[in-house]
Amino acid sequence: MDATDLPPGLDGNLVEFVKGGCEFEWQSYTKTRFYTNAFVINGNKLLLGFKKRGFGANLYNGFGGKVEPGETSAQAAARELKEESGIDAPLEHAGVLIFLTEGTDWAFHIDVFSAHSHTGVPTETDEMRPEWFSLTEDSLNGNDDRLGISSSSDLPSIPYSKMWADDIYWLPHLVEGKKFRGRADMVKDGDQFIMRKFWFGAVC
Numbered sequence: 001m002d003a004t005d006l007p008p009g010l011d012g013n014l015v016e017f018v019k020g021g022c023e024f025e026w027q028s029y030t031k032t033r034f035y036t037n038a039f040v041i042n043g044n045k046l047l048l049g050f051k052k053r054g055f056g057a058n059l060y061n062g063f064g065g066k067v068e069p070g071e072t073s074a075q076a077a078a079r080e081l082k083e084e085s086g087i088d089a090p091l092e093h094a095g096v097l098i099f100l101t102e103g104t105d106w107a108f109h110i111d112v113f114s115a116h117s118h119t120g121v122p123t124e125t126d127e128m129r130p131e132w133f134s135l136t137e138d139s140l141n142g143n144d145d146r147l148g149i150s151s152s153s154d155l156p157s158i159p160y161s162k163m164w165a166d167d168i169y170w171l172p173h174l175v176e177g178k179k180f181r182g183r184a185d186m187v188k189d190g191d192q193f194i195m196r197k198f199w200f201g202a203v204c
């Protein structure tokens with residue numbers, strides 16, 4: 001894909017898998033702040049955390065936060081995973097997401113990581129309550145959540161309706177082990193954010 005067709009902030013040899021909001025312009029930004037987000041898979045289970053406070057409170061997400069000065073994103077991802085869930089995992093880089101939110105002139109740059117094993121027992125912290133979710137196909141692609149049915153396994157389905165709106169576009173790629181990139185410009189709708197303009201793609 002021609003780099004000029006990509007949303008500002010993304011580069012490389014990428015193949016689009018979904019986009020929306022073509023009638024809007026990409027929001028401009030002058031600064032970037034770096035964050036991490038880590039997803040741990042164990043066989044047919046995915047670990048998510050229910051965020052109890054701060055940005056994204058009351059949503060399920062991976063474990064992550066700000067990259068501190070002097071840290072690499074991989075170091076920050078490991079630190080945040082441990083701080084928020086109590087576990088260690090051999091995290092590998094899986095994707096990059098750029099988010100803008102209405103009214104701010106800076107972009108979230110989120111390095112997303114995944115791991116297929118871990119040590120330690122996921123433990124609730126002040127910030128996050130870890131829970132395992134089913135990775136059956138209907139759970140992962142959001143069919144169970146859309147239809148309000150429980151998963152065919154003994155674990156709950158991935159709760160996309162209680163996650164950031166973008167997650168359903170890239171989480172299945174992460175679980176399949178495909179590298180991805182994406183950008184979403186979010187606007188406030190009542191007390192939640194919705195995507196105004198977005199683009200997600202795979203790394204060739």
Ligand SMILES: CNc1ncnc2c1ncn2[C@@H]1O[C@H](COP(=O)(O)OP(=O)(O)OP(=O)(O)O)[C@@H](O)[C@H]1O
Pocket residue numbers: 035036037054055056061062063064065066099108110164166167186
């Ligand atoms: C807009 N769409 C989004 N979709 C999915 N995840 C998103 C996100 N936007 C932000 N995130 C994640 O939200 C966390 C915020 O981090 P946040 O808790 O504020 O950081 P940190 O733990 O350093 O904060 P404190 O210093 O404790 O306040 C961090 O994992 C970041 O990756």
